[in-house]
Structure formats: C-alpha cells, structure tokens
Amino acid sequence: MNTATFADLSPQRLHALLTQSPKAELHVHIEGTLEPELIFALAQRNGVTLPYADVEALRRAYAFTDLQSFLDLYYAGCDVLRTEQDFFDLAWAYFERAARDHVVRAEPFFDPQSHTARGIGFEVFMPAFIHAAQRAQDELGLSVGWILSVLRHLPEDDALHTLDAAMPWMDHLIGLGLDSSERGNPPEKFARVFARAGQLGLHRVAHAGEEGPPEYVRSALDVLGAQRIDHGVRASEDAELMQRLAREQTPLTVCPLSNVRLCVVPDLAQHNLPQLLAAGLKVTVNSDDPAYFGGYVNDNLTQLFAVQPALGAPQAYALLRNSLEASFAADADKALWLAQLDAQWQGAGRAA
Ligand code: ADE
Ligand code: ZN
Numbered sequence: 001m002n003t004a005t006f007a008d009l010s011p012q013r014l015h016a017l018l019t020q021s022p023k024a025e026l027h028v029h030i031e032g033t034l035e036p037e038l039i040f041a042l043a044q045r046n047g048v049t050l051p052y053a054d055v056e057a058l059r060r061a062y063a064f065t066d067l068q069s070f071l072d073l074y075y076a077g078c079d080v081l082r083t084e085q086d087f088f089d090l091a092w093a094y095f096e097r098a099a100r101d102h103v104v105r106a107e108p109f110f111d112p113q114s115h116t117a118r119g120i121g122f123e124v125f126m127p128a129f130i131h132a133a134q135r136a137q138d139e140l141g142l143s144v145g146w147i148l149s150v151l152r153h154l155p156e157d158d159a160l161h162t163l164d165a166a167m168p169w170m171d172h173l174i175g176l177g178l179d180s181s182e183r184g185n186p187p188e189k190f191a192r193v194f195a196r197a198g199q200l201g202l203h204r205v206a207h208a209g210e211e212g213p214p215e216y217v218r219s220a221l222d223v224l225g226a227q228r229i230d231h232g233v234r235a236s237e238d239a240e241l242m243q244r245l246a247r248e249q250t251p252l253t254v255c256p257l258s259n260v261r262l263c264v265v266p267d268l269a270q271h272n273l274p275q276l277l278a279a280g281l282k283v284t285v286n287s288d289d290p291a292y293f294g295g296y297v298n299d300n301l302t303q304l305f306a307v308q309p310a311l312g313a314p315q316a317y318a319l320l321r322n323s324l325e326a327s328f329a330a331d332a333d334k335a336l337w338l339a340q341l342d343a344q345w346q347g348a349g350r351a352a
Contacts, residue, residue: 006313027253032289087128149177175203214238246280251326255288
C-alpha cells in the first residue's frame with residue numbers, strides 16, 4: 001500500500017479509519033478490564049464488602065503514582081471474581097467492548113496466580129474463558145487466543161506449578177506471558193518456566209522496559225526467547241537495542257494511556273511511540289488495563305493521534321497493519337484481515 005496517497009486525508013477521515021479498521025489487541029489483561037460497575041455488581045452477587053462507598057469513590061482511588069500503586073488496587077479488585085459466571089461476565093464484557101472498536105483478534109492475558117492464591121482454581125476460570133471465547137467467535141466474529149501470564153514478584157517455582165496446573169487446558173492456550181512488578185524481578189528469574197513453555201509449543205511474550213531498564217528487554221529476548229515485548233518503551237534509551245529491535249522486527253505492544261497513568265511518561269504528547277515507529281520498530285497500540293487507565297484500544301489510538309503532530313495516516317496504517325501481523329493467529333486469518341484493512345484504506349484513498 002502506498003501510504004503517501006493518504007497524506008492529505010482529513011482529520012475526520014483519519015479518525016474514522018483509525019476507529020473502524022480491523023485491528024488486533026495484543027496487550028490486555030482480562031482482570032484489567034474489570035470495570036468499577038462490574039466490581040460493585042459482583043461484590044453484591046458474592047456478598048463481598050468493598051472499602052468504597054460507591055463506583056465514583058472507587059474510580060477516585062484510581063490515581064496511581066507508579067506500577068506498584070496500580071497493582072495493589074488491581075489485585076484487590078480481583079477478589080470479587082469468585083465463580084465461573086463471574087469470570088464469564090468479565091471476559092464477555094471485554095469481548096463485546098472490543099468488537100465495538102473493530103478488534104477482530106484479541107490475545108488477552110489472564111493471571112492464574114491472583115486467583116489460585118485465593119483458592120479459585122483453573123476449573124473455575126478456564127471453562128468461563130473458553131466459553132466466552134467461543135461465543136465471541138460465534139456471535140461477534142472476534143477471534144481469541146488466551147495467554148497465561150505468570151507474576152514476576154512471586155518465585156519461579158510458583159510459576160512452574162502454575163504451568164503444571166494448566167496442563168489439562170493447554171489446547172486453549174496460545175502463549176506464556178510475564179507481568180507484575182518489573183523492577184527487581186528481571187526476566188532471567190523465569191528462564192526455566194519459559195524454556196518449559198517453549199517445549200510445550202507455547203508462544204512466549206514478556207513485559208519488559210515498562211519501568212525496568214533496557215537490559216530487561218534484552219534478557220527477555222535472549223533468556224526467555226520472547227517473541228513480542230510488552231511495553232518496551234524504555235528501549236529508546238539504548239541505541240544498540242533499538243537497532244536490534246528494528247532489524248529483528250520484534251513487535252512491541254505499547255500502551256500509551258497506561259504509560260501516562262502509571263507515570264512512565266509525563267503525558268501523551270511526550271510519549272515516544274512516534275520515535276519508536278520512525279526508527280523502524282514493529283510497534284502496536286493496546287489498552288493494557290482499560291478499566292483502570294481510562295480507555296480501550298480506540299481511545300488509545302485516537303487520543304494519541306490527537307496530540308502527536310508526527311502521527312498521521314501513514315503511521316495509522318502501519319500501527320493497524322502491525323497489530324494484525326504481530327498476532328499469533330493462523331496465517332490464513334491474518335491474510336484475510338489484512339486484505340480487509342487494505343480494502344478499507346484503498347476505498348478511503350479514493351474518497352479523499
Ligand atoms: N499487570 C497488569 N497490568 C500490568 C502492567 N502494565 N505491567 C505489569 N504488570 C501488569
Ligand atoms: Zn500489561
């Protein structure tokens with residue numbers, strides 16, 4: 001596609017293309033889609049008392065100073081998730097919301113350890129996730145691949161036990177991820193569990209370079225065999241790493257609103273995504289924990305484009321295309337979505 005022909009698309013056309021084009025969401029934590037309204041509804045359903053008077057009071061507590069201040073609330077929020085129905089309602093609400101943003105492929109993370117630690121096992125949440133994904137495919141045309149993510153603040157043995165517990169559900173998983181408190185928990189702590197995931201034929205991804213240094217991105221690649229880097233924005237501090245990421249076309253799943261809310265960057269206007277894209281990295285835009293950070297994937301795209309003069313139609317097309325290409329979906333599915341994307345943009349070019 002010759003994106004030069006889109007140079008003079010009106011802002012309105014560009015907004016429509018950004019929001020209505022088919023896209024993949026590759027970095028979203030299903031527990032991070034738990035909206036305050038659903039937290040209150042599930043608390044009532046399950047007889048859980050919350051330390052907040054109402055939804056507004058809970059929302060007011062979402063004033064984070066760093067990753068840990070968010071994680072403390074995020075794990076506390078999980079406590080209302082008790083039954084298979086709760087997990088189904090959570091996942092289905094996200095899939096309906098994602099489909100409205102024209103997401104055709106979602107690869108959500110789930111954090112088993114934040115549930116198993118409360119006595120809620122795979123036999124509770126996995127049937128719910130499988131059922132919701134099947135219904136998303138059937139009713140919304142949304143393709144889903146689940147990624148089991150292990151918590152890096154816990155010991156590696158805990159992660160290995162979690163992977164063992166997932167064995168009966170392996171056919172429904174596409175990958176292994178690594179999340180939670182980054183600083184002080186380098187990727188190499190999880191070398192064995194990622195090696196095991198590789199043997200099982202799982203894809204491997206890892207959060208790195210969000211709060212942690214560029215070295216964590218390098219060890220996620222070299223020690224864990226990560227095929228995508230979740231966040232990775234701090235790679236821009238290391239010229240050699242930037243060249244490597246561009247050369248190897250390792251996708252970065254960047255989450256602009258998350259980076260602002262967790263004080264990784266001062267504001268959206270100063271986000272380094274345009275710089276990463278201009279350096280030739282395979283950048284994608286994602287929502288991370290949309291219920292906590294003020295927006296789903298289209299909000300991330302439109303708010304970023306509204307304040308970044310360096311982002312126009314060629315960058316929009318590249319980000320959308322990258323999201324589909326960087327997914328772990330079947331090649332035939334990807335080819336279909338990419339053709340749909342191009343058809344939409346060619347039509348727009350003629351109409352402009
Ligand atoms: N878990 C949920 N969201 C996360 C993030 N942005 N970074 C690390 N762990 C997370
Ligand atoms: Zn994340």
